[in-house]
Amino acid sequence: MAAAAAVSISTASKALNDTGRMGSETRERVKRIAAEIGYRPNALARGLLSKRSFTIGLLTNDTYGRFTLPVMAGISDALVDHGVSVFLCAIEDDPALAQIHVDAMLDKQVDGIIATGKRLDRRLPVDLSNLHVPVVYAFTEGTQNSVTFRSDDEQGARLAVEWLVKIGRRRIAHITGPQEFFSVRERAGAYHEVGGHREPVLYGVWAESWGHEAVEQLWKRPGEKPDALFCGNDQIARGAVDALRERGVKVPQDVSVIGFDNWEIVAAQTRPPLTTVDMELKELGRQAGLTVLALAEGRPVEPGVRKLPCRLIVRQSCGGKVPKE
Amino acid sequence: MAAAAAVSISTASKALNDTGRMGSETRERVKRIAAEIGYRPNALARGLLSKRSFTIGLLTNDTYGRFTLPVMAGISDALVDHGVSVFLCAIEDDPALAQIHVDAMLDKQVDGIIATGKRLDRRLPVDLSNLHVPVVYAFTEGTQNSVTFRSDDEQGARLAVEWLVKIGRRRIAHITGPQEFFSVRERAGAYHEVGGHREPVLYGVWAESWGHEAVEQLWKRPGEKPDALFCGNDQIARGAVDALRERGVKVPQDVSVIGFDNWEIVAAQTRPPLTTVDMELKELGRQAGLTVLALAEGRPVEPGVRKLPCRLIVRQSCGGKVPKE
DNA sequence: GTGATCTGAGAAAAGCTTTTACCAATCTCT
DNA sequence: AGAGATTGGTAAAAGCTTTTCTCAGATCAC
Numbered sequence: 201m202a203a204a205a206a207v208s209i210s211t212a213s214k215a216l217n218d219t220g221r222m223g224s225e226t227r228e229r230v231k232r233i234a235a236e237i238g239y240r241p242n243a244l245a246r247g248l249l250s251k252r253s254f255t256i257g258l259l260t261n262d263t264y265g266r267f268t269l270p271v272m273a274g275i276s277d278a279l280v281d282h283g284v285s286v287f288l289c290a291i292e293d294d295p296a297l298a299q300i301h302v303d304a305m306l307d308k309q310v311d312g313i314i315a316t317g318k319r320l321d322r323r324l325p326v327d328l329s330n331l332h333v334p335v336v337y338a339f340t341e342g343t344q345n346s347v348t349f350r351s352d353d354e355q356g357a358r359l360a361v362e363w364l365v366k367i368g369r370r371r372i373a374h375i376t377g378p379q380e381f382f383s384v385r386e387r388a389g390a391y392h393e394v395g396g397h398r399e400p401v402l403y404g405v406w407a408e409s410w411g412h413e414a415v416e417q418l419w420k421r422p423g424e425k426p427d428a429l430f431c432g433n434d435q436i437a438r439g440a441v442d443a444l445r446e447r448g449v450k451v452p453q454d455v456s457v458i459g460f461d462n463w464e465i466v467a468a469q470t471r472p473p474l475t476t477v478d479m480e481l482k483e484l485g486r487q488a489g490l491t492v493l494a495l496a497e498g499r500p501v502e503p504g505v506r507k508l509p510c511r512l513i514v515r516q517s518c519g520g521k522v523p524k525e
Numbered sequence: 526m527a528a529a530a531a532v533s534i535s536t537a538s539k540a541l542n543d544t545g546r547m548g549s550e551t552r553e554r555v556k557r558i559a560a561e562i563g564y565r566p567n568a569l570a571r572g573l574l575s576k577r578s579f580t581i582g583l584l585t586n587d588t589y590g591r592f593t594l595p596v597m598a599g600i601s602d603a604l605v606d607h608g609v610s611v612f613l614c615a616i617e618d619d620p621a622l623a624q625i626h627v628d629a630m631l632d633k634q635v636d637g638i639i640a641t642g643k644r645l646d647r648r649l650p651v652d653l654s655n656l657h658v659p660v661v662y663a664f665t666e667g668t669q670n671s672v673t674f675r676s677d678d679e680q681g682a683r684l685a686v687e688w689l690v691k692i693g694r695r696r697i698a699h700i701t702g703p704q705e706f707f708s709v710r711e712r713a714g715a716y717h718e719v720g721g722h723r724e725p726v727l728y729g730v731w732a733e734s735w736g737h738e739a740v741e742q743l744w745k746r747p748g749e750k751p752d753a754l755f756c757g758n759d760q761i762a763r764g765a766v767d768a769l770r771e772r773g774v775k776v777p778q779d780v781s782v783i784g785f786d787n788w789e790i791v792a793a794q795t796r797p798p799l800t801t802v803d804m805e806l807k808e809l810g811r812q813a814g815l816t817v818l819a820l821a822e823g824r825p826v827e828p829g830v831r832k833l834p835c836r837l838i839v840r841q842s843c844g845g846k847v848p849k850e
Numbered sequence: 851g852t853g854a855t856c857t858g859a860g861a862a863a864a865g866c867t868t869t870t871a872c873c874a875a876t877c878t879c880t
Numbered sequence: 881a882g883a884g885a886t887t888g889g890t891a892a893a894a895g896c897t898t899t900t901c902t903c904a905g906a907t908c909a910c
Contacts, residue, residue: 248897548887
């Protein structure tokens with residue numbers, strides 16, 4: 201304790217926190233000595249009193265971390281300046297495990313909880329609606345009157361298709377995931393709206409093999425082939441690119457392929473590297489973090505769903521020029 | 526507080542913790558009422574007294590989470606039963622950020638810290654050697670007298686090569702990452718030891734494109750071609766498989782390809798799915814978690830480097846039969 | 851010179867739990 | 881029946897900060 205080292209007991213607190221009245225030379229001296237002995241206040245004791253633990257919990261059921269990691273990075277990035285640390289709890293769609301983790305976090309007096317997942321239209325297997333701490337949902341379905349952040353898949357899809365149109369493509373097919381996915385329907389909707397495409401939408405699964413197979417199907421049909429493929433995610437796009445290469449179709453000269461997700465591990469390693477849509481998950485995490493902090497501090501936050509815009513990442517799988525900065 | 530609801534103040538504590546002497550009916554009654562009102566003790570207050578926060582910090586510089594996520598899953602898995610929660614701090618090789626996170630964790634009185642990374646032979650950009658909390662290193666270089674867990678890459682590589690030999694391959698080439706990597710040298714060493722291979726070792730980078738290019742190099746050379754490729758990671762293996770297919774070489778009929786890492790996102794999506802070596806990172810995390818807990822509880826732990834065995838994952842890129850269970 | 855104001859710093863309480871000490875009442879044994 | 885042991889429970893302290901209260905001394909005004 202700095203008190204022992206210096207002179208007093210509670211004076212030290214006031215000195216270090218710049219509160220209370222005291223001589224400036226005393227304040228400085230306490231601060232100096234505290235710095236010298238490397239004194240750091242015990243956050244537990246502080247939290248006990250202030251009812252703030254400067255801790256939040258992040259709950260996720262996304263095992264691979266495809267979505268959670270960027271979100272986590274954003275949260276951490278936004279909150280580290282406020283001295284807030286993040287508990288990460290990976291629950292594998294296991295309600296019992298989820299409850300254990302939630303209870304553990306509540307015991308530790310987290311200031312708030314952010315729930316995140318791998319699907320916009322699914323709930324986590326645990327009810328967070330009546331907790332006495334604020335809850336924010338990020339990239340997962342929230343409850344009534346909650347604050348939810350999600351990507352604007354419609355706008356993202358529009359971005360993709362408009363880009364294809366802009367670089368001169370007209371016969372744009374859409375190869376995507378299972379129709380049960382909300383984002384699939386939303387992206388397909390935007391695909392239909394932009395330009396009057398008459399190419400089919402091929403629903404399948406989120407796998408490279410499906411992208412591969414879908415290209416087989418498209419190229420086996422009689423008549424003109426598509427000159428562009430808008431794929432529902434980067435893995436499908438990658439499978440499609442591979443299938444096209446095997447058929448001797450050149451990407452991007454003959455066919456443009458665009459992905460979705462900007463999962464660098466897939467998008468950047470594809471040959472040619474994929475032009476794709478980034479959901480800006482880090483920014484999403486940042487905003488979720490700031491929001492849960494605001495709620496924890498009692499600042500009012502309008503409930504509702506906030507859609508964050510996606511961003512087009514231009515690489516080489518579409519051709520076209522990189523838009524000027 | 527349960528005390529108010531029931532009868533006393535400190536009696537409640539003893540009742541709930543099964544300590545002290547008291548009538549069994551009193552104990553039961555307190556427990557029942559506590560359960561009814563959903564009372565849960567404040568971990569902050571408890572931690573303040575017991576000097577245990579039931580919290581540990583996980584520090585990583587692995588942005589993609591390729592290594593961190595399995596390790597984290599193992600840690601969490603091992604510690605959730607002990608009521609321990611995990612702070613995840615992603616530091617991007619930024620010493621200042623790392624220090625901030627470490628300080629924040631120490632302020633919050635973590636019971637210990639686990640440092641993990643993406644390379645066995647690199648340190649995190651922060652010194653953890655003189656903290657007053659235990660530190661365990663997992664999949665990153667530790668300091669003198671520390672406890673370090675790492676995969677046994679030599680054994681893993683032997684597993685891979687022995688498997689290729691067992692299924693009848695004789696001309697096994699090794700395509701791997703940069704020679705500066707300790708694991709690259711260790712795997713190459715094991716490769717040389719097992720059988721008397723005279724095929725070259727091709728050092729490059731950790732990318733699919735390198736796997737692709739390396740196959741070009743090998744097949745451009747005059748003379749007999751390899752009948753198996755032992756690749757330094759799954760991405761390289763995937764690039765190699767793609768290159769072989771483009772050359773009309775059949776995998777696994779003509780050439781067996783084996784990877785390393787068992788990064789499912791790559792290994793399982795390759796056509797054919799990759800036989801590969803799993804570093805058992807989850808188990809590594811589990812052991813690291815239990816070790817840091819032991820240290821936190823004052824139990825003695827022998828310092829040193831612990832090598833954990835890898836496991837062969839047989840899929841279809843090598844041919845051969847799946848070993849009987 | 852004396853009452854009022856101000857200043858700098860310490861004392862104490864609160865926050866929640868666990869643990870030790872303690873006390874009154876009941877039991878046990880001779 | 882009375883000394884000693886046992887039992888069931890409460891009171892209090894400790895752990896570390898922050899905040900509010902208090903107080904002694906100094907300064908100021910008249």
